Amino acid sequence: MxxxxxxxxxxxxxxxxxxxxxxxxxxxxxxxxxxxxxxxxxxxxxxxxxxxxxxxxxxxxxxxxxxxxxxxxxxxxxxxxxxxxxxSDGLTADMAGYVTLQVLRWHRQLDAYRDQQAAGQWRPLGHRPAPEVGVGILGLGELGQACARTLRSMDYRVMGWSRTPKSVEGVDGFSGADGLTAMLGRSDLLVCLLPLTLETRGILNRRLFAALPKGAVVINAGRGGHLVEEDLAAAVESGHLGGASLDVFVEEPLPAGHPFWRNPRIHVTPHVAAVxxxxxxxxxxxxxxxxxxxxxxxxxxxxxxxxx
Structure with missing residues (x-):
């Protein structure tokens, strides 16, 4: 055998x-x-x-x-x-760490402080308390639930959407089309951890982005096929989205000439969220x-x- x-x-x-x-x-x-x-x-x-x-x-x-x-x-x-x-517990811990890193990166404005350091500037920017920051998670499987619990332990206002209703302690749950719309409107940061299916392919598109609050951030650690890349680029360029953190792409490796590499509001990692x-x-x-x-x-x- x-x-x-x-x-x-x-x-x-x-x-x-x-x-x-x-x-x-x-x-x-x-x-x-x-x-x-x-x-x-x-x-x-x-x-x-x-x-x-x-x-x-x-x-x-x-x-x-x-x-x-x-x-x-x-x-x-x-x-x-x-x-x-x-x-595996290892994959789950990796994903929770990656998502938490990206949430903190945007919420605590770490890139702005990096730029200030390069310019020799000392200028506190301030940030909202975590309970006032809504983090919506698309997908409440094992990975999504682990991320939700980790962020909830840090006092973020965590919400989760799934195909069928699920209950996670301390997390506001949503399901169905109406539930998705309701969660999006409250999500300052949106994390995609869905499986890639016929129903979820292309779910991160201009209609979904329009339902998010102005300045919201998208974090995609699910699959590249979830994202309509040109819609994201347009939403970031218009200022409706504050930015994005992307670990997965339609084409991997991401081609060297891809515009995402050159956009300072789009953070690229090479499919390493959970190894x-x-x-x-x-x-x-x-x-x-x-x-x-x-x-x-x-x-x-x-x-x-x-x-x-």
């Missing part, structure tokens, strides 16, 4: 080492050196070549190296097999493999009809 590892973005040797510690009897093969395809029963992948998984006749389980699985679901040849997405570290994520993979072997329910199983 061999596992195929396929990713050009992750450290294969570290994954082999971490999995060996947890499952000493597991044979791991690293693509493209996969030997006889008939030996492979499981695949741990991130953006594998189209058709690769369909060519494994005895494949029984697909494990995603990322929390999002849209790139897999977009492959028309993807076998109808159990698909497990990545969930899949083998030492922190291998437990989840090992648990899924053990469940497959023993016939137990698989953890974090993707509902393909929902896309997550």
């Amino acid at each position: 061999a596992l195929l590892f396929c990713s050009t973005s992750d450290n294969a040797s570290q994954w082999v080492e971490e999995l060996a510690r947890r499952l000493p009897d597991l044979e791991v093969r690293v693509w493209p050196e996969m030997g006889d395809p008939a030996d492979i029963r499981m695949a741990l992948v991130w953006k594998p070549p189209a058709g690769l998984l369909a060519g494994l006749p005895n494949l029984g389980l697909i494990l995603s190296l990322g929390a999002g699985v849209e790139s897999l679901l977009e492959d028309p040849t993807l076998p109808e097999l159990p698909l497990v997405r990545m969930v 899949t570290h083998p030492s922190r994520c291998a437990d989840h993979v090992a648990a899924a493999i053990r469940a497959l072997r023993t016939g137990q329910p698989l953890p974090s199983l993707v509902d393909r009809s929902r896309g997550y």
Whole structure:
């Protein structure tokens, strides 16, 4: 029962080492050196070549190296097999840290103070108390809830929107189209952590931006496909949006000539908000493999009809 590892973005040797510690009897093969395809029963992948998984006749389980699985679901040849997405305390902590960093960066005007330092200026700018600052979170899954709790612990006025109603202590919950409009109108900072589905693709668009208060900031750590980039650029240029922090993009790496690089009101990071570290994520993979072997329910199983 061999596992195929396929990713050009992750450290294969570290994954082999971490999995060996947890499952000493597991044979791991690293693509493209996969030997006889008939030996492979499981695949741990991130953006594998189209058709690769369909060519494994005895494949029984697909494990995603990322929390999002849209790139897999977009492959028309993807076998109808159990698909497990990545969930780990490490990913969750990383995302909560990234979102908190970006909220503080804008709320506490850190870029303005950086510019003052470069100019040798000492000029306190002042800022609103955290309870007066509304942070709206699109998506109240595990990552969204963790971010909401972290920000709530810092006294921000936190709101969350989800497809179906969810309850998170201390967080004002919204759902549905009317709920989205209501939350947007109260959000000084808007964080997108939604899964990318047919319904959420392009959700960060000019209509949504127009529903935000003037000067609001958008933080996208979900997927690049959520954002209509030209709409964001126009909203920032007009002054309706105060700016944006973006970790994900339609095209990655972001092309060197992309205008986002040159816009001082748009902060770019290279898809690093939540990183899949083998030492922190291998437990989840090992648990899924053990469940497959023993016939137990698989953890974090993707509902393909929902896309997550």
